[in-house]
Amino acid sequence: MYIRDFIQLTTSAVRSHRMRSFLTALGIAVGIGSVVLLTSLGEGLHRFMLAEFTQFGTNLIGINPGRVTTGGISGALISNIRPLSIEDAQALARIPQVVDVISVVQGNASVESGKKQRRTTIYGIDSAAPEVFKLKVAAGRFLPDDPPRAARAFAVLGSKVREELFGTGQVLGKRIRIGSERYRVIGSMESKGQMLGFDLDDTVWIPTAKALAMFNRESLMEIDVLYKEGSSADEVSEQIKKILVARHGSEDFTITTQEKMLEILGKILNILTLAVGGLGGISLLVGGVGILTIMTIAVNERTNEIGLLRALGSEKNQILGIFLGEAVILAAIGGFAGLVLGVGGAWLLELIVPALPTHTSWTYIIAAELLAAVIGLLAGVLPARRAAALNPVDALRGE
Amino acid sequence: MIRLQHIERFFQVGEEKVHALRDVDFSAAKGEYIAIMGPSGSGKSTLLNIVGLLDRPDGGTYELDNIMTTTLNDKQQADVRRHKIGFVFQFFHLVPRLTAEQNVELPLVLAGVEKAERKGRVQETLQAFGIGDRARHRPDQLSGGQRQRVAIARATIMKPTVILADEPTGNLDRASGNDVIEIIEDLNSRGITLIMVTHDPELGDRAKRRIKMVDGRIEEDIGKQI
Numbered sequence: 001m002y003i004r005d006f007i008q009l010t011t012s013a014v015r016s017h018r019m020r021s022f023l024t025a026l027g028i029a030v031g032i033g034s035v036v037l038l039t040s041l042g043e044g045l046h047r048f049m050l051a052e053f054t055q056f057g058t059n060l061i062g063i064n065p066g067r068v069t070t071g072g073i074s075g076a077l078i079s080n081i082r083p084l085s086i087e088d089a090q091a092l093a094r095i096p097q098v099v100d101v102i103s104v105v106q107g108n109a110s111v112e113s114g115k116k117q118r119r120t121t122i123y124g125i126d127s128a129a130p131e132v133f134k135l136k137v138a139a140g141r142f143l144p145d146d147p148p149r150a151a152r153a154f155a156v157l158g159s160k161v162r163e164e165l166f167g168t169g170q171v172l173g174k175r176i177r178i179g180s181e182r183y184r185v186i187g188s189m190e191s192k193g194q195m196l197g198f199d200l201d202d203t204v205w206i207p208t209a210k211a212l213a214m215f216n217r218e219s220l221m222e223i224d225v226l227y228k229e230g231s232s233a234d235e236v237s238e239q240i241k242k243i244l245v246a247r248h249g250s251e252d253f254t255i256t257t258q259e260k261m262l263e264i265l266g267k268i269l270n271i272l273t274l275a276v277g278g279l280g281g282i283s284l285l286v287g288g289v290g291i292l293t294i295m296t297i298a299v300n301e302r303t304n305e306i307g308l309l310r311a312l313g314s315e316k317n318q319i320l321g322i323f324l325g326e327a328v329i330l331a332a333i334g335g336f337a338g339l340v341l342g343v344g345g346a347w348l349l350e351l352i353v354p355a356l357p358t359h360t361s362w363t364y365i366i367a368a369e370l371l372a373a374v375i376g377l378l379a380g381v382l383p384a385r386r387a388a389a390l391n392p393v394d395a396l397r398g399e
Numbered sequence: 400m401i402r403l404q405h406i407e408r409f410f411q412v413g414e415e416k417v418h419a420l421r422d423v424d425f426s427a428a429k430g431e432y433i434a435i436m437g438p439s440g441s442g443k444s445t446l447l448n449i450v451g452l453l454d455r456p457d458g459g460t461y462e463l464d465n466i467m468t469t470t471l472n473d474k475q476q477a478d479v480r481r482h483k484i485g486f487v488f489q490f491f492h493l494v495p496r497l498t499a500e501q502n503v504e505l506p507l508v509l510a511g512v513e514k515a516e517r518k519g520r521v522q523e524t525l526q527a528f529g530i531g532d533r534a535r536h537r538p539d540q541l542s543g544g545q546r547q548r549v550a551i552a553r554a555t556i557m558k559p560t561v562i563l564a565d566e567p568t569g570n571l572d573r574a575s576g577n578d579v580i581e582i583i584e585d586l587n588s589r590g591i592t593l594i595m596v597t598h599d600p601e602l603g604d605r606a607k608r609r610i611k612m613v614d615g616r617i618e619e620d621i622g623k624q625i
Contacts, residue, residue, distance in 0.1 A: 005508045016496035308492040311453060312506045312553070313481020315474050392453045396492065 028334025031284030036342025083219030124211020331376025544575025
């Protein structure tokens with residue numbers, strides 16, 4: 001039999017029951033549509049999250065005080081953690097691959113200017129912060145590279161704080177009060193937007209040593225190390241570890257490389273996408289059961305026809321092929337409709353809710369289409385095999 | 400040439416084993432016109448199905464045009480059926496969703512004949528059976544007689560050597576029944592072997608050779624040539 005004739009013969013059966021074929025294909029369409037739509041959302045989220053995290057650059061290594069372990073004994077019992085100090089940060093700056101080191105302290109305080117007052121996030125930070133965090137200065141300059149213990153009381157305002165306190169007016173040289181101390185504003189930053197709910201614009205940047213004193217802390221909250229492009233993150237973190245162990249006597253800190261973090265994040269997000277794709281897969285499965293049902297009915301209804309085809313000289317394999325072909329055509333039509341539904345739905349969703357990131361990945365589209373065809377095949381196999389195995393005499397008799 | 404020797408066929412009906420054919424010997428020369436008659440359950444349809452390779456005997460041998468069919472596998476039997484045997488059924492067995500034309504075309508499609516060649520052959524055959532103007536009608540738009548003509552056209556389009564007819568007029572009124580019989584007899588007069596199962600004695604008497612079956616045995620064989 002020619003392929004063209006085969007397709008014509010199988011489509012004629014699908015066409016002869018329009019409503020039934022439509023509903024069966026619809027089951028698959030809903031399945032494929034939801035797989036495509038849900039994975040589009042998952043992929044969109046994936047990309048969105050990665051973009052959020054990489055906006056600070058990827059050559060970053062973070063060091064936090066304390067050791068993240070699961071020893072079973074509370075750290076409070078034998079707390080021999082030494083604070084991370086500004087001197088530790090300075091020591092790390094001597095590693096050859098390291099470009100910049102910044103020490104970070106963060107806290108909350110109220111900022112006053114004249115009669116206006118605002119409670120905001122205060123970052124104690126070094127002069128290198130704009131390079132490391134990829135921040136841009138809008139006016140004036142960032143904090144100067146003062147010796148840490150003799151830092152002057154300068155402050156740089158995030159765009160939102162500047163707006164709230166000074167409106168559109170001049171800010172450079174203005175005096176503000178943070179906590180109980182007076183600072184002079186030497187610059188303001190460009191808007192950076194939110195990162196996972198933290199508003200980076202609603203901040204005031206001051207020297208680290210000043211912040212330590214203000215919040216009455218001994219230890220830095222974090223040291224961030226920016227290393228040269230192309231250097232190995234593992235190698236750099238190994239050197240950091242060596243230096244800090246030498247200074248502290250033991251490993252009482254945690255090193256997190258951005259690379260590792262992104263890798264873990266990527267893994268988590270992939271699993272998330274896979275999980276929502278799996279949810280869509282369930283409806284695809286239901287669609288497959290629909291095909292199985294309809295094909296079983298079709299074989300029962302067309303027992304006579306099967307007997308006739310055998311009498312006209314069809315081989316068992318031809319009968320098998322005809323019924324398998326019908327199942328696959330139903331699945332393929334449904335699959336295509338589902339693709340339109342899913343891609344269109346994702347596009348529409350992005351149009352209506354721009355905040356919801358969607359990204360339709362070809363990998364998932366192709367996987368879903370293949371899955372539809374395979375489900376069609378699987379759902380068709382049982383009824384088609386039954387059709388092929390029918391005894392022609394019995395099949396012709398069944399009226 | 401058809402030669403069946405020592406054919407046995409059993410059926411399991413519930414607990415009971417039914418002996419449908421008991422040591423049947425049967426031969427037919429090319430071009431013969433044979434009517435098989437007998438009460439229902441006598442095994443006449445079973446014999447026809449075995450001759451048509453739709454059913455396999457449990458014992459004995461069957462030779463068709465010098466091919467020992469009993470040793471062929473399913474695929475080879477399908478091939479023999481396709482090229483040598485044409486069936487005409489009591490209930491026509493037309494595919495309801497296909498037009499008359501497409502129904503007649505079906506054996507050619509299954510055999511993998513080129514489309515260009517098919518069209519000509521189908522038109523020719525439909526014209527020959529007087530249903531050329533019904534080519535694009537579906538079976539439910541045709542009368543009983545017309546349906547059986549389409550079925551006969553389908554049975555002959557592969558130019559078989561044998562036509563097997565199982566009660567071909569059983570579902571038709573007298574006028575269209577006669578019509579159909581004349582068409583089938585006309586085919587026989589052109590050299591196609593015709594084996595017809597019927598329980599209508601009037602119809603059976605038209606055949607040159609008449610076989611009567613009772614209880615799975617051939618009881619009477621009148622007008623045998625060889």
